[in-house]
Structures are given as C-alpha cells and as structure tokens.
Amino acid sequence: MENTQRLGKGLAALISTNQIDNSSSAYIPNCDISKIDANPYQPRMHIDPEELIEIADSIRAHGVIQPLIVTKDKNSDKYFLIAGERRLRAAQLAGLKSIPIVIKDSSPQDMLELAIIENIQRKDLNPLEEGYAFLQMQDEFGISQDDIAKKVGLSRVAITNKIRLLAIPDEVKEQILNEKLTEGHARALLGIKDKVSLIAAADLVIKRGMSVRETEALVRKINYGKGSTTRSWKKTDSETDKYSVALSKKLGYTAHITKMTKGGKVIIRYNTHSELEDLMGKLL
Numbered sequence: 001m002e003n004t005q006r007l008g009k010g011l012a013a014l015i016s017t018n019q020i021d022n023s024s025s026a027y028i029p030n031c032d033i034s035k036i037d038a039n040p041y042q043p044r045m046h047i048d049p050e051e052l053i054e055i056a057d058s059i060r061a062h063g064v065i066q067p068l069i070v071t072k073d074k075n076s077d078k079y080f081l082i083a084g085e086r087r088l089r090a091a092q093l094a095g096l097k098s099i100p101i102v103i104k105d106s107s108p109q110d111m112l113e114l115a116i117i118e119n120i121q122r123k124d125l126n127p128l129e130e131g132y133a134f135l136q137m138q139d140e141f142g143i144s145q146d147d148i149a150k151k152v153g154l155s156r157v158a159i160t161n162k163i164r165l166l167a168i169p170d171e172v173k174e175q176i177l178n179e180k181l182t183e184g185h186a187r188a189l190l191g192i193k194d195k196v197s198l199i200a201a202a203d204l205v206i207k208r209g210m211s212v213r214e215t216e217a218l219v220r221k222i223n224y225g226k227g228s229t230t231r232s233w234k235k236t237d238s239e240t241d242k243y244s245v246a247l248s249k250k251l252g253y254t255a256h257i258t259k260m261t262k263g264g265k266v267i268i269r270y271n272t273h274s275e276l277e278d279l280m281g282k283l284l
Helices: 002-006 017-021 049-062 085-093 108-121 127-141 145-152 156-167 170-177 183-189 195-208 212-223 229-233 238-251 273-283
Strands: 025-032 068-072 079-083 098-104 255-259 264-268
Touching: 049 085, 068 108, 079 085, 079 098, 079 108, 085 098, 108 127, 127 145, 127 156, 127 170, 145 156, 156 183, 170 183, 170 195, 183 195, 183 212, 195 212, 195 238, 195 255, 238 255, 238 264, 238 273
Parallel strands: 068 098
Antiparallel strands: 025 098, 068 079, 255 264
C-alpha cells in the first residue's frame, strides 16, 4: 500500500476498473500476441531466464491474470508494450497465441515514465538501469531532476546519485549488473578519481567481500597521501592502464605502472603488515 501511494499513479491505478472504463483506455481480453512489440523505452536491461521459466510455468497453469498495458502504433495495426515485459516474454515462452491487454493513449514520455514506475514499484531495476532511465527523462524529454523525483516517488538526491553512477568505468558497471557490487559500494568507489585505482579497488572489494563502510575506508586510504604522485600516474597510455588493471587483479592489491623517460616503475599499495606479508608471499 505504501509503495502505491509513494509512486502516485502506480500500475494498480493504471489497470483499475475506472481507468479501463475511461475513454482514453480500452480492454481487450484476447489480443494476438504477435501484434505486441517491445517498449522502445524499456529501462530494464536484463531479465533472469530462470525467473521467466517460473512465470511461464505459472501462465501455463493459470493463464495471464494481469493484463499488459500497451499503446497503439499509429503507423500499423500493432501495439507497443508499456508495462508487463516479463509477462509478455513468459507468455511467448509458454506458447500463448493471445493475451489480455489494456490499450492506453501514451506519448513516448509516458511510455518511459510508466515503464520506470512499474519496474521501481516491483523493485525490478538495478541502480544502473534506473540511472539510465532517469538520464533519458532528463536529456531526451527535458524533465528536471526535481520533477523526476516527484514522478517516481524518490528524493532528488536519490535521482542525482543514480545518474552519477553512470560515470563509473564499464568494468565496474559489469560488476554492478552482476550484483557483485551494490549501489552503496559504487557510490563509495566514485570517490576515487583515478580510473585504474577505481577498477582495482572494485576488484579488491569483491574478492574480500567488503562492506560499504569498509569500501569507504579503502577509498580514503587510496586517496590519502596521493598528492604529487598523482601527476606521475598520469604518465601512461591505454596499454599501460591495461597492464595496471591486470596486475592489480592478479595480486589483489592496487598496482600502478608508470611510464618514465627511460623504462618505468611499478607501485603496489598495501595498508597493513599482514597485507605486505600476503603480497610478498604472492610475489616470491
């Protein structure tokens, strides 16, 4: 109940009897499933295959209880999906030929907003998917972060933080998508400005199963005392960065390879005597 109130016009409101009877909506109990195309503004990037199989099994046994929300394609006799992507995919997997739908007049902005609201209400989006969706609302549709926050029932700070996550390196994004790092971990790691250090720190956090607080402490240690040495770390190129990341992952400690006029140097960071012993054991 709280979720529905927090999100304002949640999915339940969209498919209520009053909404279906409204002139802007129409209910069709058996729509040809081949006429429904995916929502081009769907924010979700990944659906668990095992979850789809479970939903498909349920659909075979009980049918599709909750109709999909769609909008009419103005250029054909097809429909664009607004909400219910998992139900559509599972129904296709179950071999259904038809499915119940609610047709709703929707603009591209509505399609994105309603898809976001449904996914947030069901807690189906990971932080990066939310960030991409909010950025699209901001850049493509010109909606301010304050207005986005009101539409989806989150604080403006939460919207800002999720968009900030998109600045994290792709290597770390992959770990977030795989749920090896949480949003809290990612926000802490963004405190590291050097890309190589950030990637190496993320790998260390995963290997050691560090909490968000421990990650924040690690970030402070990495940033502490960099000072003038930061300038020398920038004497690098893509190949040197690649080797730095590879060495960091191999050792489990942040490593920097710096190019110099002749040759170069390797710096490996550790924080405690026990870490030094562990590191020397790996090297020797």
